[in-house]
Amino acid sequence: EPEVTQTPSHQVTQMGQEVILRCVPISNHLYFYWYRQILGQKVEFLVSFYNNEISEKSEIFDDQFSVERPDGSNFTLKIRSTKLEDSAMYFCASRGDRYPTDTQYFGPGTRLTVL
Amino acid sequence: DAKTTQPPSMDCAEGRAANLPCNHSTISGNEYVYWYRQIHSQGPQYIIHGLKNNETNEMASLIITEDRKSSTLILPHATLRDTAVYYCIVRVTGTGANSKLTFGKGITLSVRP
Numbered sequence: 001e002p003e004v005t006q007t008p009s010h011q012v013t014q015m016g017q018e019v020i021l022r023c024v025p026i027s028n029h030l031y032f033y034w035y036r037q038i039l040g041q042k043v044e045f046l047v048s049f050y051n052n053e054i055s056e057k058s059e060i061f062d063d064q065f066s067v068e069r070p071d072g073s074n075f076t077l078k079i080r081s082t083k084l085e086d087s088a089m090y091f092c093a094s095r096g097d098r099y100p101t102d103t104q105y106f107g108p109g110t111r112l113t114v115l
Numbered sequence: 116d117a118k119t120t121q122p123p124s125m126d127c128a129e130g131r132a133a134n135l136p137c138n139h140s141t142i143s144g145n146e147y148v149y150w151y152r153q154i155h156s157q158g159p160q161y162i163i164h165g166l167k168n169n170e171t172n173e174m175a176s177l178i179i180t181e182d183r184k185s186s187t188l189i190l191p192h193a194t195l196r197d198t199a200v201y202y203c204i205v206r207v208t209g210t211g212a213n214s215k216l217t218f219g220k221g222i223t224l225s226v227r228p
Contacts, residue, residue, distance in 0.1 A: 043218040091158045106158035
């Protein structure tokens with residue numbers, strides 16, 4: 001069964017460093033998402049991406065964040081200068097174009113720890 | 116998207132049916148009810164969704180009331196591996212960019228041996 005994959009599973013970085021989180025969405029999906037979950041809190045939407053551009057972003061997704069689909073398979077989230085409060089699980093999700101294939105499927109997540 | 120309300124927690128015995136309720140009294144006619152679950156800190160896992168008819172798949176059944184203001188997710192024979200946080204989410208489906216999922220706190224299901 002197709003699945004969303006994410007790498008790395010765990011990333012440790014120093015405050016102020018740049019990190020890139022990688023995702024491989026389900027093949028032939030067209031919509032891509034990033035969510036995050038701070039420990040003990042709700043899963044929060046960050047950004048959605050379609051047709052090579054951001055279609056919606058939350059207030060969390062400020063200028064320190066960017067997303068890219070550099071090739072036909074990867075979808076990345078970059079945090080330019082990490083802060084302690086960026087420590088969280090980051091989940092990538094993807095979905096197809098129309099019902100019933102427009103259910104979002106999530107990857108296993110990347111745990112980001114900022115020291 | 117309409118807001119949902121779920122009790123914070125419930126438990127059930129292994130092998131018994133787990134019935135997880137959700138209220139969505141402000142649901143619109145074009146909004147579907149989706150259920151996901153999250154085991155520990157893993158990625159949310161899709162379970163099932165429906166519009167107004169009851170739905171069943173290999174994981175669960177979804178019962179939606181006639182007025183669509185509430186629904187129940189049924190795990191027919193709960194196992195210890197079903198211990199997780201279950202999220203009830205309503206959203207419009209179909210094409211369009213405004214399709215983010217809004218997660219609440221969900222209901223924590225504890226399956227006891």
